[in-house]
Amino acid sequence: MAASGFGGGQKLSDLSSANAAQKLTDKLRSLRFQSKEVEVQAEASSSGLPYFNLEGFPINPESLGLITEEEARSLGLVCFWFSIDDMRLGSVNPMSSAVQKKVAELAAAHHTTPKLYFISFESLRIALAAYSRVPKVRNHHAGVEVTAKDIAKHTAEIATLKELGPQLENVSTTEVVTTAIAGALQTKASDIHVEAEEKSVALRYRIDGVLYPVATIKREVYKKLVARIKLLAGLKINVSDKPQDGRFTIRQTKGKVDVRVSTLPTAHGESIVMRLLTWDEKRVSFEELGLTGEAYEALAKELAKPNGMILSTGPTGSGKTTTLYAILIKLKKTQNKIITLEDPIEYELPGVNQSQVEEERSYTFAAGLRSILRQDPNIIMLGEIRDRETADIAANAALTGHLVLSTLHTNNAAGAIPRLLNIGLRRFLIPPALNAVIGQRLVRRLCPSCKKPATFEADVQKRLDAVIAGLPDKEKQRLPKKVSFFTGSGCDKCQGLGYKGQIGIFEILVMNHAIADSILGPDEVSESNISALARKNGMLTMIEDGVLKAISGITSIEEVFRVTKEE
Helix, strand or coil, X not given: CHHHHHHHHHHHHHHXXXXXXXXXXXXXXXXXXXXXXXXXXXXXXXXXXXXXXXXXXXXXXXXXXXXXXXXXXXXXXXXXXXXXXEEEEEECCCCCHHHHHHHHHHHHHHCCCCEEEECCHHHHHHHHHHHHHCCCCCECCCCCCCCHHHHHHHHHHCCCHHHHHHHHXXXXXXXXXXXXXXXXXXXCEEEEEEEECCCCXXXXXXXXXXXXXXXXXXXXXXHHHHHHHHHHXXXXXXXXXXXXEEEEEEXXXXXXXXXXXXXXXXXXXXXXXXEEXXXXXXXXXXXXXXXXXXXXXXXXHHHCCCCXXXXXXXXXXXXXXXXXXXXXXXXXXXXXXXXXXXXXXXXXXXXXXXXXXEHHHCECHHHHHHHHXXXXXXXXXXXXXXXXXXXXXXXXXXXXXCEEEEEXXXXXXXXXXXXXXXXXXXXXXXXXXXXXXXXXXXXXXXXXXXXXXXXXXXXXXXXXXXXXXXXXXXXXHHCCCCCCCEEECCCHHHCCCCEEEEEEEEEEEECCHHHHHHHHCCCCCCHHHHHHHHHHCCXXXXXXXXXHHHHCCCCCHHHHHHHCCCC
């Protein structure tokens, strides 16, 4: 027993010594790092250049991508910050002629005056490691290139989706990708789906949130099509049993289109989805989201506050990110510093510092948010609140002078509060931190060229009557004496679909004393109770907002009921 005890004691002693040695090693490494930074800082001072330490700095991948990784390594130069009028570069050898030449090139290309900082080799190492998060965006001069001429060709030849199908089925393998993307752009599709079936392959477009069949592709063409898409997106052509994600860019005369590619192995081959991301700030303004009346005024009032948390809720594809981007565009016109943390960065916003999470490298929402708070932001946008740690940091940020915007996956605005509690956010933090919750869906707009009066089946009419009966009195008073509804018949202007474009239907829950008391009370917080309290405070529900938009002729009742089935 004595021997055994002695052996155990020796192992504990060895372990303690090893821990002490490791701590000493870490301490010495830290001291050496600090010493090197002091040396570089002194060298910067003597050369008349500013110094910057990139340790813990949330480097924006899009900014980093302004200089290729190969150039960054050879020149010892990185771009760690870029906004609409502010470019910041760091170099370990800022006085070299090669670095000065590159700085001049960047200044000319981006019409700004870059600020060049002296950085250490450790800071350079940190920045170079961050290149793994830079999206693989490439210009294609061969391969896929959709020009204004291609679009004009499809505009002349394709009036409806039915006419696009035969064209896709008859073009050569090398042209099918270009034709599919050009057709998607012409029909305003957001996604292209290539789905392998037992004997053939279906190609479908998602237009205004709804999938439409476009063409059937032969399997021999499909195999070459998959290889070509993978090649363009930088994916492994020989890997077909694992999901892959990639990206490429199409340059057009009026801007660019980012194409995000996702592959998934299925029983009959790989399923491919290509998401087309086009961006036009004028198209997605806060005023054009679809918010009206008191809902618009309530949200605008909450956005004018310097601090607090505003959440956008809804299922995938309900427009949450678009809403947050529209809010950021509205807020960036003031003297605010805005930083986003996204997964992934959907669109580039000039004047906004955007950072992308990389969970494989421990750059999570929580870790990134901590770093962002050290950057002195006024406004923070988080792509999503997924866990207690992120929720806790976000709530505390909202309580300490920051306006925090984020999303939650809940069915409606009232569901956000039970959801926050379920992921572990403490009750007492919610009332003072949470300003408002946006619940939303996207409905298709009726085509103004072919909309016509609509009639309904008895069950639809019964549900419609119930919604109208439940409207607040002030909304009922605003209704026309004769309430009419419309539907779309389909025409050349809308590709024969009857709809053209989308608009949001919303509900805006604003925190008040009654809701706060319910959250802080002894009883379980229920979605139905929160919703009832918000209704007493004047909140219109999404389905009510949708019905009012249908009465105005903006959308159809079928659309409103389609996207609010759970209501």
